[in-house]
Amino acid sequence: MHLHAFSFELSGRFSNVFTNSITGRSYRPALTADAQRDETLDRMETYHVVKAMVSGSAAGAWYDGDPGRFLVGSMIDTRRSDVDSLREQHAAGRLHAIGEMGPYYEGLRADDPAVAPFFDLANELGIPAAYHLFPGGGPGSVYAGGMMAGIRAANANPIQIEDVLLARPGMKLYVMHAGWPYLEDMKALMYAHPQLYVGIGGINWLVPTAEFHAFLKGLIDAGYGRRILFGTDQMGWPAAIDDAFRAVDSASFLTDEQKADIFYHNAARFLELPQEEIEGHWSAHPR
Secondary structure: OOEEOOOOOOHHHHOOOEEOOOOOOEEOOOOOHHHHHHHHHHHHHHOOOOOEEEEOOOHHHHHHHOOOOEEEEEEEOOOOOOHHHHHHHHHOOOOOEEEEEOHHHHOOOOOOOOOHHHHHHHHHHOOOEEEEOOOOOOOOHHHHOHHHHHOOHHHOOHHHHHHHHHHOOOOOEEEEHHHOOOHHHHHHHHHHOOOEEEEOOOHHHHOOHHHHHHHHHHHHHOOOHHHEEOOOOEOOOOOHHHHHHHHHHOOOOOOHHHHHHHHHHHHHHHOOOOHHHHHHHHHHOOO
């Protein structure tokens, strides 16, 4: 439920080896759009990924190449994104989610009036809204400038989502990065709003595995194991997908059933996939 496809006009950000100063892990870049696609697809085959919500400049092209596997999201920047254009894309069958929504990078909160039209559109169309919160980029990314300049840790608390949910109680919404590191506030939100899901993409490779496991276990122990969505937040470094899968699979506190929920069943329920499609997935990739 969190993957990126770029045509690489953004290659300046992703064309270098990324070394995480906290974990010490380094990731080799995919230097071309074709390499990013091919290396990502190879890993999707390796890990039996049967469906993915993908956003970015090449999302439509990936969807055209395999419409059964991909759902198209639209990356939202309130200064550039247009609600009418998004509605037209949906009517044409080429928009399946509003997200990732990234006003966080603009220095805006989810409850800012500028963001409301995009939540309203997701609610109107009955499609998921995927809202990005902390972390944004790697450690210290705010000092890199550009689109990262608007990052503020003070704007990252997921409690800002509450009024959005109350105003649109029927909306499908998941918080990307699961509200990390605000575990207690995230648990409180999920208790108060049973329709709220979280995605664990990004934090399953950007933060140390022990920290990710502690955060994930907190959500599991609180009873929210059926509302956690797997993702990778793969950008220009496809090997991050490997670490994202390993981080979940190595969590000794998860049962096989809980892993299956995180990797597949929760997303199938959240997306309301037809039973026929679900059966097709499992027949192609039996346990």
